[in-house]
Amino acid sequence: MDPGHENQGSSSCPVYVHNPHLKTMKEDVLYHFNLGTSTHNLPALFGDVKFVCVGGSPWRMKSFIEYIAGELGLEDPKSEYPNICAGTDRYAMYKVGPVLSVSHGMGIPSISIMLHELLKLLHHAHCTDVTIIRIGTSGGIGLEPGTIVITKQSVDATFLPKFEQVILGKNVVRSTDLDTELAEQLLQCSNRLNQFKSVIANTMCTMDFYEGQARLDGAFCSYTQEDKQDYLAKAYASGVRNIEMESSVFASMCKLSGLKAAVVCVTLLDRQKGDQLSGSHQVLHDLQQRPQILVGHFIKTQSLEIQKAVGSGNE
Template sequence: MESTVNITENGNGLVIPQNYKKLHRLNEDHLYHLALDTQKDDLEKMFGDVRFVCFGGQPSRMEKFSAFVAEELKINDHEKDGDRPKNYASGTDRYSIHKVGPVLSVSHGIGIPSLSVVFNEIIKLIYYAKCKDVEFFRIGTCGGVGLEPGSVVVTDKAVDGEMNPYYKLTVLGKPVKRLAKVDQSLVESLLRCQEPDDEFQTVKGTTLCADDFYEGQARLDGAFCEYEEEDKMKFLQDLKEKGIRNIEMESLGFLAMCHFAGVKGAVACVTLLDRLKEDTLSCDVSMLKKWQERPQILVLRHIKKKLNKH
């Protein structure tokens, strides 16, 4: 069954969850994995000015990103715990949430299942907070296919391991497909944010969203592997010929959920290696950390333009 998009909006830029009628029956909605609550927390006061939600895998990376946001947007009055940005989800060990002005920085873990949990609760959070005209971004890392390591790929199409542009899940024992439609206006905006003196190239292309890090991405170094080097290389070459530029594990679900929720969303990831040449990382940690900042730089340029702070 293919889900149809039936976005509920009030014309003022607010996103209303499709499940809002059932949510209204609740006396209290406990956003369990965010350690937030509709009764004990004034979500509108806390988060009502949020316009950009940036997702990334690791809590530590997203904490550093929030500090980067504060520096770039010149915001010094955001809440802190000591010298560190406040983690609003500190009451749970699942995810992290940091807020700097209109930017929310959220960790999502690894893979679509982990992403889906926090995505659901973030959608409800921006609904309860009455946020307007919100844009979602996934900023992360990936494996490149025929690209120089350190390149940034802006996803203009996401597919699964069978080349289908659908996020598939099982609901009430039945398969459901949701189209991973990319907001092309955001894609083009991010591409326009590249600058001539950048130390990295920014490209757009199709992203393969795998269900697994090892076999699902044709690696030879997992605990299980029923294919040989030549099988792997044929598969990766086929991907390149089909226009696949990178491989990661969240884009398909992220873009499908953005589209289904009626939220503008985009994905920008930096390639840490070229999968046509290697399965594992060979560069040093300091270089990796520098590369991880590249999609953040791109997204922040977009945010600054939207806020007229460029």
């Protein structure tokens, strides 16, 4: 049974891992996190996690945990928010209250490795009812820079909603659907904030930043400006409004684990009008804050609802 459907209506949804070999292992070493089931008490450290936010940059994810600490009223002026994965230079991880913030690097291979270990961590910690959101930046198509795209479906470079991976020499195709209810909740949060425009649309996930995204400014380019514009026009016609490099494997792995997942990316430029960023550092920094603001507002709202539900249940 599809875990995504199995969990619907359940009072407590665990994080699924589909690997029978894990049960035979005396220890599971989460190598790239510098964590393990024998060396760390994962349930004690992470068992209260309800929200996980992931993004490419370690700096951005530290910035997010500092921001969400303030939003949830958990801010401590003396707190340093240490990197839980300080023993490795691959990823960074921060935690405050029920929120975990993790960097994933750039591209499908990097986020895939991180997600394998993150999903196992949540599973070993016996976390339930977890919502996971990727926050990041992207190139827009036909949108004003600064627009937030909440992904409806992640599509590949041929505009098909699928993630393909070669396993044991065979091509395995997996779904890239994301949680529609979560996407609508995020859009409603954006409308209430009324600070920037947000849309729900398809996101194209590519294997490359340059030729794979029809850029003209890479070290190699075998197509014309007209070819590029024709391709982007076809992408737009198919429902694509932004391009990034992680959403397909993120969507497929979260769906397999039964997690409510969303992708929230700000567009830094309209790719139909250019390939390179021209805004000032401050402008780009301000745009990158928008996914944090939106997701922070969502988590704050959800946390208050959880507290109310717990309070009414104790009465």
